[in-house]
Amino acid sequence: MKIELRNPTRTLELEGPMSVQRMLNKLDLNRETVLVISDGTLVPIDAMLADDATIEIRNVISGGDR
């Protein structure tokens, strides 16, 4: 699956299928600090992401560049 991250902007590829929670764990991301979005819609934490999925992981913590 293709994963777009921001701040800083970068793209990652991971092999699916995989749950959102497992993907966040694999990327060492704190679930309190991000949203997972696909086609402009929130993806719930228990959803399964297909191998061909394209998603955005959006950092939600404001206050300055990282």
Next chain:
Amino acid sequence: MKCRVCRGAALIDLRRHNANFCADHFVRFVQSQVGKAIHEFKMFDPEAKILVAVSGGKDSLAIWHILNELGYDADGLYIGLGITDYSDTSAVFARDFAVAHSLNLVEVDLDDTYGFNVPQGARAAKRVPCSACGMSKRHIFDRVALDGGYDVLVTGHNLDDEAAVLFGNTMHWQTDYLARQHPVLEAREGFPRKVKPLIRLDEREMAAYCVVVGIDYMLDECPMAAGNTHLRYKDALNLIESGSPGTKAAFVQKFLAQAAPIFADAAQESGVELAPCEHCGALTPSGLCAFCRLTARATGQPVELVPNPRLTS
């Protein structure tokens, strides 16, 4: 994952509330939390003339949207700070939102009005950019709110912002700042009433609200605030929150209920006298206010020539 209210498919889980919500009920939940904050802290009446400080980011656009949805009369205030392309882009988000929702946006450009921008101000005053930026914004918020006859100034500070400030003030035992930390700052001579209706909502909830209702907001972060202490405090608190959901809310809410009154009482006993700034009239503990001193340094002008315009008519 099912919505707590309708048992339909949920989009988001809010662990600190032990609840999941579908899109519709999440929007209602967020709006109700704002309504509760306004009511609990007696922020303003339904008829109030409201000015919302708008940056183009998620929190300020979301609170402007929510107030509009709840039926309040709220104008926006955008301040052009001259922070490279970041300011130009954030202005576009603020303007586009105002146009899309038929709302009135007041704009003040720091450079056009006072002759300097935030990077110049920070360099001239030998201050970190966030200090010059915050000082300039507060001065302009106060002026526009008072000149424009607004009853209250609303800012988009959320639960995470307040928790991070409280954490920093506590770590350094800044008792004078702890005395002032409250979601309502009462109006007094020279200062408008200021309120923070997002005090019950965290950053993830605000970003999710924007995605669900379709608010297009500025995703880039301020380049001048890179790696600041406030962000490190937020990271530390979110690490705790991930293991113990609800900790941030308890930290802020119990402070407000149990500790804030003690600090406020102590500060009142050792209150600092304020007097009007000799140049612009804003209340200050010294002869000239910090913003007029900053403007004089940044523009290289004597204080008597520092612009002192009325910002709204």
